[in-house]
Amino acid sequence: MDQVRLVGRDEALARFRQQLGPHQGLLEGLEDNPLPNALEVFLVPGSQEGPQLAEELAKNPGVAQVVSSRPWLHRLERSAATLAAVAVALGFLLFMGVVLLAANTVRLAVYARREYLEVLDLVGATASYVRWPFVLEAVMQALMAAGLASLLVWGLLKVLEAPAELPLGLDLSQLLGFPWQVPIALAGLAVLAGVVGGLWGVGRVLRPQGAG
Amino acid sequence: MVRLTRVSKFYPGRPSAALLDVSLHLPPGQFVYLTGPSGAGKTTLLRLLFAAESPSRGEVRVGGADLGRLSSRQVPLLRRKVGVIFQDFKLIERQSVFDNVALTLRVAGQVGNGLAQRVGEVLEQVDLMDKAQVAAGTLSGGEQQRVAVARALVGRPPLLLADEPTGNLDPQAAMEVMRLVVAAHAAGATVVVATHDPKLLTMVKGARVIHLEAGRLRETT
Ligand SMILES: Nc1ncnc2c1ncn2[C@@H]1O[C@H](COP(=O)(O)OP(=O)(O)OP(=O)(O)O)[C@@H](O)[C@H]1O
Ligand SMILES: [Mg+2]
Numbered sequence: 001m002d003q004v005r006l007v008g009r010d011e012a013l014a015r016f017r018q019q020l021g022p023h024q025g026l027l028e029g030l031e032d033n034p035l036p037n038a039l040e041v042f043l044v045p046g047s048q049e050g051p052q053l054a055e056e057l058a059k060n061p062g063v064a065q066v067v068s069s070r071p072w073l074h075r076l077e078r079s080a081a082t083l084a085a086v087a088v089a090l091g092f093l094l095f096m097g098v099v100l101l102a103a104n105t106v107r108l109a110v111y112a113r114r115e116y117l118e119v120l121d122l123v124g125a126t127a128s129y130v131r132w133p134f135v136l137e138a139v140m141q142a143l144m145a146a147g148l149a150s151l152l153v154w155g156l157l158k159v160l161e162a163p164a165e166l167p168l169g170l171d172l173s174q175l176l177g178f179p180w181q182v183p184i185a186l187a188g189l190a191v192l193a194g195v196v197g198g199l200w201g202v203g204r205v206l207r208p209q210g211a212g
Numbered sequence: 213m214v215r216l217t218r219v220s221k222f223y224p225g226r227p228s229a230a231l232l233d234v235s236l237h238l239p240p241g242q243f244v245y246l247t248g249p250s251g252a253g254k255t256t257l258l259r260l261l262f263a264a265e266s267p268s269r270g271e272v273r274v275g276g277a278d279l280g281r282l283s284s285r286q287v288p289l290l291r292r293k294v295g296v297i298f299q300d301f302k303l304i305e306r307q308s309v310f311d312n313v314a315l316t317l318r319v320a321g322q323v324g325n326g327l328a329q330r331v332g333e334v335l336e337q338v339d340l341m342d343k344a345q346v347a348a349g350t351l352s353g354g355e356q357q358r359v360a361v362a363r364a365l366v367g368r369p370p371l372l373l374a375d376e377p378t379g380n381l382d383p384q385a386a387m388e389v390m391r392l393v394v395a396a397h398a399a400g401a402t403v404v405v406a407t408h409d410p411k412l413l414t415m416v417k418g419a420r421v422i423h424l425e426a427g428r429l430r431e432t433t
Contacts, residue, residue: 040330069355105302117313118321119303119304119315120315121291122262122291122296122302122318123283123291123292123315123316123322123363123367123425124288124289124290124292124316124319124320124367125288125319126285126319127284127285127288129319
């Protein structure tokens with residue numbers, strides 16, 4: 001157990017009122033406060049003793065009802081896991097898309113500059129000398145895409161963030177947070193996509209003929 | 213410098229050989245004309261010498277290296293020892309004359325004052341110093357070919373290959389280009405000039421003349 005807090009009926013009503021936000025009118029008709037006094041019990045994170053504690057508390061003659069947020073949290077966790085799986089799948093598809101896009105862009109660039117590349121090959125440029133500008137270009141584009149994507153995700157989460165507290169003291173923004181690792185991970189993936197796509201796009205075009 | 217041993221070249225989808233059983237030895241410092249009608253295999257032979265093609269049979273050696281066995285990493289190193297000039301110049305038209313010539317040294321990792329000085333030297337030699345900053349594509353054909361010669365020579369290659377170098381030029385410009393090729397030979401390079409222009413043959417006294425016909429080699433001295 002982490003913390004126990006008494007929530008008196010009046011405080012409970014005030015909180016309910018706040019949660020209702022613009023719908024506070026619903027409470028107008030109430031003559032008196034229907035809410036009971038309550039004890040809020042916070043468990044230490046990761047604790048497994050919740051169900052047992054609930055049982056014991058229920059035996060106490062002064063306790064009318066024990067309400068646990070556990071099933072609710074479970075459902076939330078499960079849907080969060082599903083969402084994460086969907087996000088990973090989407091992310092993978094997007095990654096492959098960026099790779100293909102980079103490859104195609106580079107292929108077009110190679111085609112546009114084929115005369116220049118022919119001359120480079122002729123005067124003895126190594127494959128890496130020829131390739132790195134193309135790969136660099138692909139990486140820059142992928143980085144830009146990552147920046148845009150980060151901004152988009154950040155904006156989306158801002159919009160989704162709940163304006164008020166959720167029941168039982170839950171804060172949705174904690175679940176939908178935007179960790180600082182996200183842009184960095186996206187940038188890393190973008191560089192990878194740029195390099196893979198770039199090299200792929202440059203491909204055979206620039207390998208010296210005749211040596212094989 | 214160059215040694216071909218029983219070299220044949222077949223192109224995919226072509227029943228007849230572009231080169232058939234060609235053996236040839238060029239000692240260092242030789243000046244060689246490669247003649248023959250259209251389709252005889254002159255370009256093919258030159259392309260073998262800078263590893264733009266590999267032989268279907270036989271062995272091609274340039275400066276001791278067996279080109280049929282070069283890895284793709286080694287090809288650029290060979291190209292830096294072989295200067296090549298084409299009928300159609302193959303310049304980067306939007307870039308300046310200076311940059312076109314400097315490219316040869318830049319890809320070899322050279323930078324700075326040494327590069328600028330060497331490029332200036334060669335531009336002086338081909339009489340294009342005053343056009344150094346002009347875009348190569350705006351020059352006349354004769355000037356463009358001189359830029360190409362400068363690009364081929366700036367790295368002091370021991371072997372210079374020229375494929376119809378005067379094919380697109382008027383007689384005056386052709387003379388100037390050939391004078392430069394001859395100068396490179398005088399400076400020590402082994403030179404191979406492919407041409408079907410008999411007038412060129414008279415330009416170098418005592419040059420060796422090799423005749424190709426339908427991929428077979430015949431020497432006429
Ligand atoms: N890349 C290629 N693919 C298929 N066939 C080719 C290729 N290059 C050359 N050939 C064929 O090989 C033969 C020799 O061609 P090559 O270009 O070597 O002749 P050439 O002596 O240089 O002719 P020209 O005087 O017209 O330049 C020709 O029959 C030509 O059609
Ligand atoms: Mg030819």
